[in-house]
Amino acid sequence: MTQLISEENIKNERKIQNQINESIKDFKCFYFDAGAGAGKTYSLQKSIEYILENRTDELLSVKQKILCITYTNAAKNEILERIGQNSLVVVSTIHEFLWGFIAHQQPLLINEHKKKIEEELGKIDDTLSEIKFYNECDDQESFKQIVLNQEFLDLFYQYYSESATDFRDAIKNTGKIDEKLLSNVSNFKKVVSALRSEQKLKEALSNSNKRKCKVRYNPTRNRDNLSLFIISHDTLLDYAYSIIINNNIVKRLFFDKYPYVLIDEYQDTDRKVVEIFNSILDYSRERETNFLIGYFGDYMQNIYDKGVGKLDTIVEDFIPIKKVFNRRSSSQIVELIERIRNDGFGQKSIYKNFKDGKIQFYHSSLELESLSSFLSQKEIDKDCAVLLLKNDKIAKEREFENLLNKIREFPRFSGGNYNNVGSEFLSNNLQNMGWFLREVLNFIDFIAKVKNEDSTVRMVTNFIEGSTQITYDVFIQFIKKVNSIKSTKIGGYINELGKISISNNKETNTNFEVESILKNIFSIDSTNNYIEQIKKRAYDYFYFTSSDTFEDDDSNESERDMSIINSFFDLELKEFLCWYEYVQTDKKETGINYYTLHGSKGLEFDNVVIVLENTFANKKDYIQFFFENYGNLNFTEEESLRFNSVRNLLYVACSRARKKLYIIYISEDLQQNERQNISVIFEEIKSLDPDILDIAYDSPES
DNA sequence: GGGAGTAACCTTTTT
DNA sequence: GGTTACTCCC
Numbered sequence: 070m071t072q073l074i075s076e077e078n079i080k081n082e083r084k085i086q087n088q089i090n091e092s093i094k095d096f097k098c099f100y101f102d103a104g105a106g107a108g109k110t111y112s113l114q115k116s117i118e119y120i121l122e123n124r125t126d127e128l129l130s131v132k133q134k135i136l137c138i139t140y141t142n143a144a145k146n147e148i149l150e151r152i153g154q155n156s157l158v159v160v161s162t163i164h165e166f167l168w169g170f171i172a173h174q175q176p177l178l179i180n181e182h183k184k185k186i187e188e189e190l191g192k193i194d195d196t197l198s199e200i201k202f203y204n205e206c207d208d209q210e211s212f213k214q215i216v217l218n219q220e221f222l223d224l225f226y227q228y229y230s231e232s233a234t235d236f237r238d239a240i241k242n243t244g245k246i247d248e249k250l251l252s253n254v255s256n257f258k259k260v261v262s263a264l265r266s267e268q269k270l271k272e273a274l275s276n277s278n279k280r281k282c283k284v285r286y287n288p289t290r291n292r293d294n295l296s297l298f299i300i301s302h303d304t305l306l307d308y309a310y311s312i313i314i315n316n317n318i319v320k321r322l323f324f325d326k327y328p329y330v331l332i333d334e335y336q337d338t339d340r341k342v343v344e345i346f347n348s349i350l351d352y353s354r355e356r357e358t359n360f361l362i363g364y365f366g367d368y369m370q371n372i373y374d375k376g377v378g379k380l381d382t383i384v385e386d387f388i389p390i391k392k393v394f395n396r397r398s399s400s401q402i403v404e405l406i407e408r409i410r411n412d413g414f415g416q417k418s419i420y421k422n423f424k425d426g427k428i429q430f431y432h433s434s435l436e437l438e439s440l441s442s443f444l445s446q447k448e449i450d451k452d453c454a455v456l457l458l459k460n461d462k463i464a465k466e467r468e469f470e471n472l473l474n475k476i477r478e479f480p481r482f483s484g485g486n487y488n489n490v491g492s493e494f495l496s497n498n499l500q501n502m503g504w505f506l507r508e509v510l511n512f513i514d515f516i517a518k519v520k521n522e523d524s525t526v527r528m529v530t531n532f533i534e535g536s537t538q539i540t541y542d543v544f545i546q547f548i549k550k551v552n553s554i555k556s557t558k559i560g561g562y563i564n565e566l567g568k569i570s571i572s573n574n575k576e577t578n579t580n581f582e583v584e585s586i587l588k589n590i591f592s593i594d595s596t597n598n599y600i601e602q603i604k605k606r607a608y609d610y611f612y613f614t615s616s617d618t619f620e621d622d623d624s625n626e627s628e629r630d631m632s633i634i635n636s637f638f639d640l641e642l643k644e645f646l647c648w649y650e651y652v653q654t655d656k657k658e659t660g661i662n663y664y665t666l667h668g669s670k671g672l673e674f675d676n677v678v679i680v681l682e683n684t685f686a687n688k689k690d691y692i693q694f695f696f697e698n699y700g701n702l703n704f705t706e707e708e709s710l711r712f713n714s715v716r717n718l719l720y721v722a723c724s725r726a727r728k729k730l731y732i733i734y735i736s737e738d739l740q741q742n743e744r745q746n747i748s749v750i751f752e753e754i755k756s757l758d759p760d761i762l763d764i765a766y767d768s769p770e771s
Numbered sequence: 772g773g774g775a776g777t778a779a780c781c782t783t784t785t786t
Numbered sequence: 787g788g789t790t791a792c793t794c795c796c
Binding site for chain 1: 775776777778780781782783784785786
Binding site for chain 3: 485486
């Protein structure tokens with residue numbers, strides 16, 4: 070059934086776009102708020118097209134461009150796809166753009182960098198002064214000399230991650246450190262690390278005036294390395310902010326070049342970015358130059374801490390434009406998400422007749438034993454997404470749990486590097502994937518293609534050097550041999566694969582080396598003992614924590630503890646295949662898509678199943694807090710932040726559904742007010758507990 | 772019982 | 787890396 074839009078709503082929608090167009094025409098800055106599924110990106114696209122239709126000649130004659138800022142590369146690509154290539158439109162992520170804009174201002178950047186280093190040195194000073202033993206140290210200078218000695222540091226970092234006792238013993242055995250300084254190991258570590266960075270930063274500072282010194286932006290790693298003049302995302306914004314705010318010439322360069330700036334998903338952009346644009350706008354007004362800023366977004370979908378969220382108090386004189394129509398969902402869903410946001414935004418379905426949606430809320434007092442039996446019971450198998458809070462649970466459902474847990478044992482993913490799991494292992498952006506894991510993924514890609522009967526010959530032979538010369542006979546022989554590999558473990562599998570030999574007596578010039586596959590994928594050079602070489606690479610990757618203390622890794626190779634590496638290669642190949650399936654994020658029309666609630670942002674499905682649980686974000690009542698406090702108006706600032714973050718996440722997740730939405734809430738028992746509020750939002754509460762009749766949970770009225 | 776030190780545990784996502 | 791949970795000792 071096609072959904073129908075009334076004449077009136079078609080008109081209403083057009084009116085909204087006209088409002089935007091008028092603002093653009095008159096250079097009146099605006100912010101456009103539209104709910105989930107309203108078609109924000111479409112409005113943005115139309116706005117760009119409007120400018121192109123009316124101002125192309127003008128832009129061309131003064132060599133100006135339209136600037137469209139997005140938050141993610143994915144969004145950037147989508148917009149580029151929609152508007153097509155056009156030299157008058159620059160579409161860019163905010164970081165990419167700002168870096169392009171200030172990268173060549175090296176003197177200014179170096180200046181910022183020096184300030185940043187000074188700041189950092191100040192922080193180090195504070196840290197040191199807070200630690201008692203160092204403060205009371207009679208001779209700090211000689212202590213410094215002892216611990217900053219390279220040999221000492223080598224030992225220090227070698228034992229850094231060992232238990233406190235082992236670490237203490239190792240340091241004690243050098244005979245250089247008085248035992249009483251080691252009574253608190255973590256403080257000792259803190260002091261030595263602080264002194265080490267202090268030394269490096271001071272060195273960097275004294276080098277900063279050299280000509281070759283350049284500040285560089287590294288977008289692939291979210292960490293500054295100030296002593297090497299490398300900055301990352303947040304620091305880039307800091308520098309850009311300072312440079313632009315304080316330089317009218319730079320501001321003028323900006324608005325002379327880009328008279329129209331449109332910003333997508335404004336709620337996610339950093340507050341500093343808004344302030345940068347505000348300062349440019351102020352100066353353009355001073356100079357009486359036309360300059361337009363338009364924000365497009367939905368503050369209710371701000372689910373990351375850094376985003377600016379609501380704009381009204383930051384851009385007070387901007388025209389607010391709002392769209393209440395929802396183009397995605399059935400009226401049931403639209404009404405539900407309106408209740409979740411509960412701020413009177415007034416969303417409504419744009420359709421006359423899209424009223425066959427369905428919402429069911431289930432409570433379960435125990436963790437679900439089998440999600441799949443729930444799914445099959447509900448007979449949802451098409452265009453469906455299951456949304457879970459944690460990556461752990463996704464790994465479990467997708468059956469690569471052991472792989473995930475093994476990964477977390479390595480230094481690269483444990484301790485302070487805990488967050489690397491997300492970016493380097495679970496990232497659906499292959500560019501961000503860790504280098505060794507990318508090799509593994511590549512290998513799995515090869516296996517998957519060999520195993521898949523639908524693969525073309527080309528898809529498989531792409532992995533083989535000199536593959537153009539392979540005869541069909543040889544190819545079939547090869548596939549057969551690969552498919553008869555017995556080992557179910559990845560290490561064993563690689564081993565057997567490396568041993569495959571293809572008899573090739575017909576054509577002497579056919580150059581087919583099975584080993585070239587492994588050589589290519591894992592960038593190894595010698596021709597034997599593949600698995601050992603690959604394990605060596607694995608070690609280099611998994612044990613390199615990049616905390617810039619492990620610059621050289623020619624640590625005694627014979628001393629390397631390979632036990633975890635070995636158990637990594639003892640994992641079932643199947644787990645790797647499941648992981649591979651998961652990170653290939655292509656949405657499946659049939660079958661079930663798994664995402665985190667966060668990761669579902671921007672997507673849509675006919676059917677959505679959301680599993681909610683309370684242990685999340687270091688809380689034991691993450692979801693409960695929202696249900697208990699729904700409608701509460703007396704929040705402290707902290708409570709309000711907490712409440713909003715759950716609300717926004719639920720809003721994002723629930724608004725993915727077009728037709729059917731199932732919520733499964735896992736919570737030991739429901740409090741009275743919690744139950745009441747859930748009933749207000751979702752109406753009926755059903756129980757998934759086997760021994761409880763549904764009726765016991767019906768809403769109070771019934 | 773409390774304080775100090777250590778070990779264990781942890782949310783998501785993007786740039 | 788930051789917070790919570792445990793353990794040890796006085």
